[in-house]
Amino acid sequence: MPNSRLRLTPQRRIILEELRNTRCHPTADEVYDLVRKRLPHVSLGTIYRNLDFLHTQGLILKLDKVGTQMRFDAFVDPHLHISCLKCGKVADLPQNAATVTLRTEGLTDSEAGFEVTGHWLELYGVCADCGNKVVVDK
Amino acid sequence: MPNSRLRLTPQRRIILEELRNTRCHPTADEVYDLVRKRLPHVSLGTIYRNLDFLHTQGLILKLDKVGTQMRFDAFVDPHLHISCLKCGKVADLPQNAATVTLRTEGLTDSEAGFEVTGHWLELYGVCADCGNKVVVDK
DNA sequence: ATATCTGCAAAGGATTTGCACGAGT
DNA sequence: ACTCGTGCAAATCCTTTGCAGATAT
Secondary structure, three states, X not given: OOOOXXXXXXXXXXXXXXXXXXXXXXXXXXXXXXXXXXXXXOOHHHHHHHHHHHHHOOOOEEEOXXXXXXEEEOOOOOOEEEEEOOXXXXXXXXXXXXXXXXXXXXXXXXXXXXXXXXXXXXXXXXXXXXXXXXXXXX | OXXXXXXXXXXXXXXXXXXXXXXXXXXXXXXXXXXXXXXXOOOXXXXXXXXXXXXXXXXXXXXXXXXXOOEEEOOXXXXXXXXXXXXXXXXXXXXXXXXXXXXXHHHOOOOOOOEEEEEEEEEEEEOHHHHHOOOOOO
16 A cells, blocks of 8 residues: 655755745746755756645645746635736735625526536736836837 | 738638637637638637737637636627536626625735736636536546 | 655647748738 | 738747656655
8 A cells, every 4th residue: 555644855845935935926937946045956847746746735825827827825824816917926915805796596507507616816907016117118 | 101901811700700609618729620620721820820819809808717728708798707627618607697896995005005907707616517427437 | 665756858738939921902 | 012911830938747766764
């Protein structure tokens, strides 16, 4: 039978520490850059594998609906994310910044016949930096 | 000076017709398959370029928050989408199936300093087909 | 010993792009 | 002529995977 004990390797510990040290919702390659400062020989494959592992363990969030790359978040308490339409930056907003009300009673009878099990709300806007930025390009 | 007249080429017309003939929110390669039945020599690059063109013209929606591939929708009236967690299928739901209430007054003062300009709500669940399906694999 | 984990490099999938030719005005 | 659009193929970007060696118990 397989030994299902899972290890907290230095790589995993440091990835988690770095994620917990920032609220920047870094992409995998940004995590890679952070971790490489402490583990110069770490590989990007290990970063991806362990981000996925930590996500499976429920230790981090995987944000796959924000821009073109996945982003990761070690703060797993319920909260909302807002992404900047100009620079792609992702920030946290309090959970009560928006409320979603579902009318589920009608839904299972709709033509789709779907059972609704959850939802994902994504806010977008313009961050402080980009809002203040003077537009230079034509 | 550039001639800014834009052409409704056979490729564009047929892509739009095929999209308007389905409510299946096809991916680019599914559109490719549909169009190829009528234009056997069309290329996938042309499909991508014209889907982007039609989106820029406001003629179709580009759904980039649904699964790993973009999906396209010629029905541009406001409505919601729900995607099946098991098979990835996307279906329409009436706009009033869910309401989002934003508390914007507090937001610009939050630590993020974001100005909220919009939001995207994604519902997910289990479609009728997958809900009825007997699980065979171990 | 044995299962898990890593680094490396290669493969994979989706999308975009460069280029020469074709089409419309 | 002069754009704009197309087909083809290659390139790009992000992510996943195969494999041989390393690590922990």
